[in-house]
Amino acid sequence: MDHSWISPVFWIWFWIWIWTGFSSAEEEVLMNTKLETSDLRWTIYPSSDPEWEEMSGLDEEGNSVRTFQICPMDTSVSHWLRTRFIPLRGATQVYVEIRFTVMECSAMPSSFRSCKETFNLLYYQSDEDTASSTHPAWMENPYSKVDTVAADFLLRRGGEKKSNVKTVRVGPLSKKGFYLAFQAQGACMALLSVRVFFKKCPSVTRSFSSFPETLPHSLVQQAEGVCVPNSAPTDQAPPTMFCGEDGQWVGPPSSSCVCKPGFEPLDSDRCRACGSGQYKVSIGGSLCRVCPDNSNTHSPGSSVCVCRPGFHRAASDLPDSPCTRPPSAPRSIISQINDTVVTLEWSEPLDRGGRSDLSYSVECVRCRGSSCVPCTDSVTYRPGQVGVVGRRVIIRGLLPHTTYTFSVIAQNGVSAVSHTSPASSSVNITTSRDVAVPVSGIRRTKASESSVSISWTIPSQTQHSILDYQLRYSLMDQDDGWQYVSSKSSSVVLSDLSRASQYQVQVRARTSAGYGHFSPAASISTLPDDEEPPSRLLLTGVLVAIGLLILIAVGIVAVFCFRRSSRRRDPDPDKSSQFLMGQGMKVYIDPFTYEDPNELVREFAKEIDVSFVKIEEVIGAGEFGEVCRGRLRVPGKKENYVAIKTLKAGYTDKQRRDFLSEASIMGQFQHPNIIHLEGVITASCPVMILTEYMENGALDSFLRLNDGQFTPIQLVGMLRGIASGMKYLSEMSYVHRDLAARNILVNSNLVCKVSDFGLSRFLTENSSDPTYTSSLGGKIPIRWTAPEAIAFRKFTSASDVWSYGIVMWEVMSFGERPYWDMSNQDVINAIEQDYRLPPPPECPASLHQLMLDCWQKERSSRPRFCAIVSALDRLIRNPASLKITGRISDGTSHPLLDQRPPPSLSHCSSVSDWLRIIKMERYEDNFLQAGFTSIQLVSHISTEDLLRIGVTLAGHQKKILSSVQMLRVLPY
The missing domain is CATH 2.60.40.1770 (ephrin a2 ectodomain)
Known part of the structure; x- marks a missing residue:
């Protein structure tokens, strides 16, 4: 075959060679013709008159390579080229990288009537190398087609000489190997190299x-x-x-x-043993610490430090607690003897042993002569004998004229594990004989609200005269709050007492031999008590009650007057409540006003520990990386599924900021119809955003999957949820800019939630009609965007309303593509010529009219989201209106959105007009059938007439009768 006419061009581009590849750590090459220097021995069909021609040449590095070229004269025949058997080595999918050139058909001679600029790539699987010149058959079946390969750059005479590189995926493959086949039918082309490889994750x-x-x-x-x-x-x-x-x-x-314990992390992939004098007590990512006081380690990798000799840890001490020792002995024991009662007091030890859990024990030994025995159980200790926290003990029940030895022992938490004897201090005491008889006859002689006068009977004393008395008192049942008073006489006045309180009082006498025992406690109370007349208290109570009644009456009158004046100023309570709510509404903060993205995340998003998250599967891909489904298990909370967006490796600072800005936007929203942000993970790699998991995915694909499965009332419920979420966003001065069904997510309960805040921006506050101007332009979703936003980059809540109308159309058409196959430019031209989408099949007329209201050319004429929510609520309450389908061609405004003020009653010309003005048109037939056919007759109607007509609701009766009273004073 003579190809001399193409040789000047063909051989020029043949030497153009660009070679790229993937890291050997991630790829395993199964075949690479660039490395072959001898014949490739590929099979050509038809073999009788082969058009494929194998040739040798040099690549850009001067290496010898083998190539195939074809430029058939007969373009009606399919020309095949098949590789040798390629073993898969366990792979189930491979990639084929083809470097090739194709001649432009316009540069070919006129004899090439069926010239093509593409070729087909096919493959055939086999467990063994069994292919021959006739097997398998040279046709698309049994071969499997991979792709029709087209060139990005075509060769032409005098043009730039560039080659094409295409990489295609082949699989899934289930056998041990396969053959690649190239089918050319009319293409003048050359295969410069073919590389077959598969990808694997490196260790x-x-x-x-x-x-x-x-x-x-x-x-x-x-x-x-x-x-x-x-x-x-x-x-x-x-x-x-x-x-x-x-x-x-x-x-x-x-x-x-x-x-593990005893090892600390190093470079996030190794665990290093703690060094000498260091330890790590628990498993985890914490670092080794220096041993606590008075402890050390014996070898590297220790999880606990051993106490030095003489120091210990108590059983309740943590392993990382310092080692301590028992305390030294108490100091300066002071004893006070009163008859057979001994009071011991002492000072703290000089050395507490390094602990704060210091306590004391008292040991008692009774001595007679040279023999000493422990004290009997009749001896009592207050507050106790062991475990005393304070430094004072009162000992009772001792024998008179007896010598005792008391030892006070200091102890702490390690005294029990120490092998040394506890340190103690001792004192010897000899008790005296009885000194005084008890005091009796304690009584109250005078009392007021804050003081009492007390007297008692002077006890008879034969051996010693009484020097003075000691009185102690406290509130009833508060034995730890005793206060002491001394008196030379048998009476005393107690002051600064609590009003109407019960006190317990005890008195004892002192002689030259010391104090006697305290008398039994007597109960004394301050005024007022039950014995005194409660006249003053009663009078005070009556005055307080009268005052409260006056205040309540004044409050009721004030509320009544305020409501009446409010109704006069603002007869629409719904608008008034909306205005008040707007005053306290939180306003969205643009994350791009923050210079530091870390501060941005801390402000609006909660950081989550990566150990709380478990990724289960990849469910998609986003702009910045994969989107996965996983589970979030925060300690103390219920485990739940979450959607996880990941930031792919190798990101720039700008990409990280843009990625986290969406989280900071979502973190500002709390609404049942806005996607909820669970938190972010920025402390580890990769960076992640966690949101609630929506089981049914995007609304458009969900509707297409369930085409015709939902009733109109269910679809209106979905639209109501979307409108409620957008109403919340607009009240926060926030423009979404990309509202579409693909950006609405649906959960298992069919609740729709607005998501994807990538194109959203903040509304300027210094204007009554806030807008956003995109200075850099950028991609705009034409089919969902309002005309002014397309032409002038002016985005407002009104442009979101336009987009919401498109979403309504998507929902009612079960995910149909808006404007079908029209190009973006055709859509723009059609909208400029006032074309609007027709109603989808079976779409209620009221809903299509609501769509048309959203698509008003003047943005000021479009309804607000609050009005849309109210309109959809009325449709849901009146489902019969959803049965009316078809176009609305009269051009009137949707009655659900007719927010014009009603005409004055003075303009009423009929009963129908009057009922429409007061929004009671439901009773029109009742009035006419009852004979009330004129305004004059209606002006004399009564409650009995209304009951006879059929108006039984009290609220409706009141509204009609109020209007009738106004009709009576109007001239007709």
Whole structure:
């Protein structure tokens, strides 16, 4: 065959060679013709008159390479070229990189009547190398077609000489190997090189988990790893991670490993043993610490420090507590003897042993002569004999004229584990004989609200005269709050007492031999008590009651007057309440006003520990990385599913800021129809955004999947939820800019929530009609965007209303594409010529009219979201109106959105007009059938007439009768 006419052009581009590839750590090459220097021995069909021609040449580096070219004269015949058998080595999907050139058909001679600029790529699977010149048959079946390959750059005479590189995916493959086939029918082309490879995830260590080299067999392949040395998993299951089909590891491990006790993390992939004098007591990511006081370690990798000799830890001490020792002995014991009662007091030890849990014990020994025995059980100690926290003990029940030895022992938490004897101090005491008889006859002689006068009987004393008395008193049942008073006489006045309170009082006498015992407690009370007349209290109570009644009456009158004046100023209570709510509405803060993205995240998003999150599967891909489904398990809270957006590796600071800005936007919203932000993960890699998981996904695809499965009232309920969410956003001065069904998510309960705040911007506040101007332009979703936003980049809540009308059309058409297959420019031209989308099949007429109201050309004429919500509520309450379908061609405004003020009653010309003005038109037939056919007759109607007509609701009766009273004073 003579191809001399193309040789000047063909051989020029043949030497143009650009070679790129993937990292060897992520790819395994199965075939690469660029590395072949001898004949490739590929099969050509038809073999009788082969058009494919194998040739040798040099690449851009001067290396010898083998290529195939074809430029058939007979373009009606399919020319095949098949590779040798390619073993798969366990791969289930491969990538084919083809470097080729194609001649432009216009540069070909006129004899090429069926010239083409494309060729087909096919493959055939087999477990063995059994192909021949006749098997398999040279047709698309049994071969499987991969793609029709087209060139991005075509060769032409005198033009730039560039080659094309196409990479296509082949799979899934289920046998041991396959053949590639190239089918050309009319294309003048050359195959410069063919490289077949598959991708695999390299061995990697992350979060102290080591994962082997993994070959993906599906979209994502789960790989099981092991913890690095000296680490352990945080739960029972081994760590797992997903290997993507692109050879990249997806997300963090499902359960991370952490360093064991005695080891600290190093470079996030190794655990290093704690050095000498350091320890780490628990498993986790904390660092080694210096040993506590009075302790040390004996070897590296210690989880606890051992106490030095003479120091100890109590059983209740934590392993990281410092070591301590028993305290020294108490100091300066002072004793006070009163008859057979001994009071001991002492000072703290000089050395508490380094602990705060200091307590004391008292030991008592009774001595007679040279023999000493422990005290009997009749001896009592107050507050106790052991475990005393204070430094004072009162000992009773001693024998008179007896010598005792009291030892006070200081103890702390390590005294029990110490092998040394506890330190103590001792004192010897000899009790005296009885000194005084008890006092009796305590009585109240005079009382007021804050003081009492008390007297008692002077006891008879034969041996010693009484020197004075000691009185102690406290509130009833408060034995720890005693106060003491001394008196030379048998009476005393107690002052600064609490009003109407009961006190307990005790008195004892003192002689030259010391104090006697306290008398039994007597009960004394201050005024007023039950014995005194409560006249003053009664009078005070009556006056207070009268005052409260006056205040209540004044309050009722004030509220009545305020409501009446409010109704006169603002007869529409709904508008008034909306205005008051607007005054306290939180306003959205633009995240791009923050210079520091970290401050932005701290302000509006909650940081979540990565260990609380477990990724289960990849469910999609976003602008910045994969979107996964996972579970969030925060300690103390119920586990729930979440959607996880990840930021892919190698991001720039701007990409990270843009990624986190969406989280800071969502974090400002709290509404049942706005997607809820669970939190962010910025302290580890990759950065993640966690939102609530919406089981049914995007609204448009959900509706297409369930075409015709929902009733009109269910669809209106979905639209009402979207409108409620947009009403909330507009009240926060927030413009969404990309409201579409694809950006509405649906949960398992069919609740629709607004999401995707990537194109949203803040409304300027210094204008009655706030707008956003996009200075950089950018992509705009033409089919959903208002005309003024397309032409002038003016975005307002009114432009969101236009987009909401398109969403209504999408919902009622079950996910149909707006404007069908029209181009974006055709859509813009049609809207400028006042074309609007027709009603979808079976769409209620009232809903289509609401769409048309949203598509008003003048943005000031479009309804607000609050009006749309009210309109949809009325439709839901009156489902019969949804049965009317078809176009509305009279051009009138939708009655649900007719917010014009009603005409004055003076303009009423008929009963129908009057009922419409007061919004009681439902009773029109009742009035006419009852004979009330004129305004004059209506002006004399009564309550009995209304009951006879059929107006039974009290609220409706009151509204009609109020209007009738106005009719009576109007001239007719």
